[in-house]
Amino acid sequence: MEYINSKKRVGCVFCVRDLGGEDEERRVVYRAGHSFAIMNIYPYNNGHLMAAPYEHAPCLTRLTDEILLDLFKTTRLCVEVLRKVYNPEGFNTGVNIGAAAGAGFEEHLHVHVVPRWRGDCNFMPVLADTRVLPEHLDVTYKKIKAAFEETGREEQRQKHFAHRKPDSPAR
Ligand SMILES: [Zn+2]
Numbered sequence: 001m002e003y004i005n006s007k008k009r010v011g012c013v014f015c016v017r018d019l020g021g022e023d024e025e026r027r028v029v030y031r032a033g034h035s036f037a038i039m040n041i042y043p044y045n046n047g048h049l050m051a052a053p054y055e056h057a058p059c060l061t062r063l064t065d066e067i068l069l070d071l072f073k074t075t076r077l078c079v080e081v082l083r084k085v086y087n088p089e090g091f092n093t094g095v096n097i098g099a100a101a102g103a104g105f106e107e108h109l110h111v112h113v114v115p116r117w118r119g120d121c122n123f124m125p126v127l128a129d130t131r132v133l134p135e136h137l138d139v140t141y142k143k144i145k146a147a148f149e150e151t152g153r154e155e156q157r158q159k160h161f162a163h164r165k166p167d168s169p170a171r
Helices: 019-026 066-084 126-131 134-161
Strands: 028-031 034-039 049-053 088-093 111-116
Touching: 019 028, 019 111, 028 066, 028 134, 049 066, 049 126, 066 088, 066 111, 066 134
Parallel strands: none
Antiparallel strands: 028 034, 034 049, 049 111, 088 111
């Protein structure tokens, strides 16, 4: 099971609620109230993120409305941030529930957010088997983390305006 981190909790890489001090080494790029965003260290594509609830649950049916809303807001933020950083032409976002559906780590639900470019699928089988160099992941981490912080500040500012314009439709 390649996801498992050798340090500390051997069990679950998505159980990070109380591990705030380890965000950088665990590649956690954003934290919300009930969910967080984390880099996939074996990405299908550049910038592959995952949004997950803190709750250790294998399926959507085990999550409350409150957690689901928070999780999907974090997913939306992942799309927003990746659009800023990588300017992709599209996204795949989705949840694999159960090993039969392709979940590489099925005990703790997570939403994949994969930026896509036309023609990139030709390279995906290669990328999926290639370990990205740690240096590269460090650069990616810093870039994405900074974009989350910047986006968070913008949202805070926008909340101060009474007549906030509705979000622009997705391109
Ligand atoms: Zn877990």
